[in-house]
Amino acid sequence: MAGVTGRLVRGWCPRAVRRLSLLLTSILQCLSFTFLPVAKFTQPFRNHFGNHCWERRNLFCPSSSLQVPAQLHMSKTAMGASQKDFESAMNQVKLLEKDPGNEVKLKLYALYKQATEGPCSTPKPGVFDLINKAKWDAWNALGNLPKETARQNYVDLVSGLSSSSDSSSQVKPEADREQAGYETLVMTSEDGITKIMLNRPTKMNALTTQMYQEIMLALEAASKDDSTITVLTGNGSYFSSGNDLTNFTHISPDEIEEKARRGAILLRDFVGCFIDFPKPLVAAVNGPAVGISVTILRLFDLVYASDRATFHTPFSHLGQTPEGCSSYTFPKLMGPGKAAEMLIFGKKLTAAEACAQGLVTEVFPDSTFQKEVWTRLKAYSKLPRNALRISKQMIRNHEKEKLHATNAEESRILQERWLSDECMNAIMNFLSRKAKM
Numbered sequence: 001m002a003g004v005t006g007r008l009v010r011g012w013c014p015r016a017v018r019r020l021s022l023l024l025t026s027i028l029q030c031l032s033f034t035f036l037p038v039a040k041f042t043q044p045f046r047n048h049f050g051n052h053c054w055e056r057r058n059l060f061c062p063s064s065s066l067q068v069p070a071q072l073h074m075s076k077t078a079m080g081a082s083q084k085d086f087e088s089a090m091n092q093v094k095l096l097e098k099d100p101g102n103e104v105k106l107k108l109y110a111l112y113k114q115a116t117e118g119p120c121s122t123p124k125p126g127v128f129d130l131i132n133k134a135k136w137d138a139w140n141a142l143g144n145l146p147k148e149t150a151r152q153n154y155v156d157l158v159s160g161l162s163s164s165s166d167s168s169s170q171v172k173p174e175a176d177r178e179q180a181g182y183e184t185l186v187m188t189s190e191d192g193i194t195k196i197m198l199n200r201p202t203k204m205n206a207l208t209t210q211m212y213q214e215i216m217l218a219l220e221a222a223s224k225d226d227s228t229i230t231v232l233t234g235n236g237s238y239f240s241s242g243n244d245l246t247n248f249t250h251i252s253p254d255e256i257e258e259k260a261r262r263g264a265i266l267l268r269d270f271v272g273c274f275i276d277f278p279k280p281l282v283a284a285v286n287g288p289a290v291g292i293s294v295t296i297l298r299l300f301d302l303v304y305a306s307d308r309a310t311f312h313t314p315f316s317h318l319g320q321t322p323e324g325c326s327s328y329t330f331p332k333l334m335g336p337g338k339a340a341e342m343l344i345f346g347k348k349l350t351a352a353e354a355c356a357q358g359l360v361t362e363v364f365p366d367s368t369f370q371k372e373v374w375t376r377l378k379a380y381s382k383l384p385r386n387a388l389r390i391s392k393q394m395i396r397n398h399e400k401e402k403l404h405a406t407n408a409e410e411s412r413i414l415q416e417r418w419l420s421d422e423c424m425n426a427i428m429n430f431l432s433r434k435a436k437m
């Protein structure tokens with residue numbers, strides 16, 4: 001990549017260099033799966049409540065690995081909570097059903113650090129290290145607050161959170177069955193159906209790195225819950241406009257290759273979740289679908305589409321290549337010629353055309369789409385759960401190995417494509433199109 005960058009930069013005017021830097025930045029944001037500032041800022045907090053726990057131990061209740069300082073082993077005094085209260089509060093935090101929000105989580109983190117280590121004395125993280133800087137700021141803001149007071153405040157804060165969470169679950173026992181912990185999705189479970197709804201309607205449900213990660217978590221949770229069927233759909237007018245092309249961040253050129261490498265790994269893992277998903281998986285394509293949101297459809301068991309939906313894979317236009325196993329599944333499904341029109345030349349299909357090619361199972365009028373699809377799925381969800389699951393797996397097992405091999409190869413090739421001039425220029429065009437209007 002250094003070669004590509006060097007080649008591009010040499011002989012460019014400063015403005016061009018700035019544009020290149022912006023372009024590299026945007027591409028890498030698209031490819032980066034750990035560098036998205038907002039995602040990175042919220043990730044450890046969300047993960048505390050989610051399945052992943054990479055920061056669980058060192059955020060605000062790192063109790064499992066905590067060596068409790070000897071001076072904290074003291075009984076409750078007139079002014080503060082005991083060590084037992086403190087540890088119990090740390091455990092309660094893990095059991096909270098509702099995400100208390102980043103502000104509260106920062107307070108918890110700061111109080112925890114103050115209670116266990118005293119005033120903040122570690123070096124201030126750099127301005128671009130957003131998460132650690134936010135955590136450091138919160139801790140540092142506590143100044144010389146005594147450890148005992150911090151511990152008491154921590155216990156009080158958790159107690160308030162627990163009681164509000166208890167009372168809300170008493171008032172609304174089923175809490176409308178929406179599962180917390182997702183920022184870019186709405187996940188609900190009802191009538192034997194788990195629904196995962198992409199929830200960035202103002203961006204046409206373009207898939208950010210955070211979204212890929214949340215979808216994987218949601219699929220993992222759905223694979224283990226007691227529902228019979230899992231459904232993926234979109235909120236708003238689009239099903240999804242595919243990979244998000246407009247995330248900005250600042251990444252130095254020497255990190256580019258590493259980011260592309262990580263991007264390829266995430267792509268492989270993301271598609272892998274669809275290949276391996278063990279239960280019947282249904283796509284309710286409520287509107288247009290672009291890019292990866294089209295290619296993965298062949299990994300679903302049923303694809304119901306509104307007659308307003310279209311299916312577009314403009315990979316060549318973006319200097320990219322097929323993913324989602326489509327280089328194998330599409331020619332198999334629709335024949336090499338029709339697959340080439342879509343995957344190589346970017347021909348957009350209507351819902352009726354996609355249905356004729358076998359990519360869509362059935363098309364419904366947009367006006368009755370939701371009603372008809374959910375009525376159908378509710379009836380299917382009453383069928384014997386294990387039989388559905390086993391039948392799905394029997395069908396999938398014939399080609400699972402081939403799908404994984406295709407997925408790995410497509411991810412590897414895309415990793416190279418993301419570093420190409422063609423891809424950089426295409427993304428630059430998309431980013432600058434509004435400015436041109």
Ligand SMILES: CCCCC/C=C/CC(=O)SCCNC(=O)CCNC(=O)[C@H](O)C(C)(C)COP(=O)(O)OP(=O)(O)OC[C@H]1O[C@@H](n2cnc3c(N)ncnc32)[C@H](O)[C@@H]1OP(=O)(O)O
Nearest residue numbers: 202203204206212241242243244245246266267290291292
């Ligand atoms: C781990 C995975 C790795 C990656 C795997 C690779 C996958 C490859 C692909 O998915 S390729 C497909 C990429 N997607 C696109 O090329 C679509 C780009 N978007 C568009 O062409 C158009 O936005 C549109 C046709 C989807 C909709 O056009 P319309 O004119 O109706 O609406 P706007 O363009 O004004 O869109 C509204 C706002 O949404 C933003 N947006 C839409 N799609 C994307 C996207 N893919 N990435 C980023 N942002 C997107 C758009 O910018 C508007 O935002 P704004 O109002 O703030 O300007």
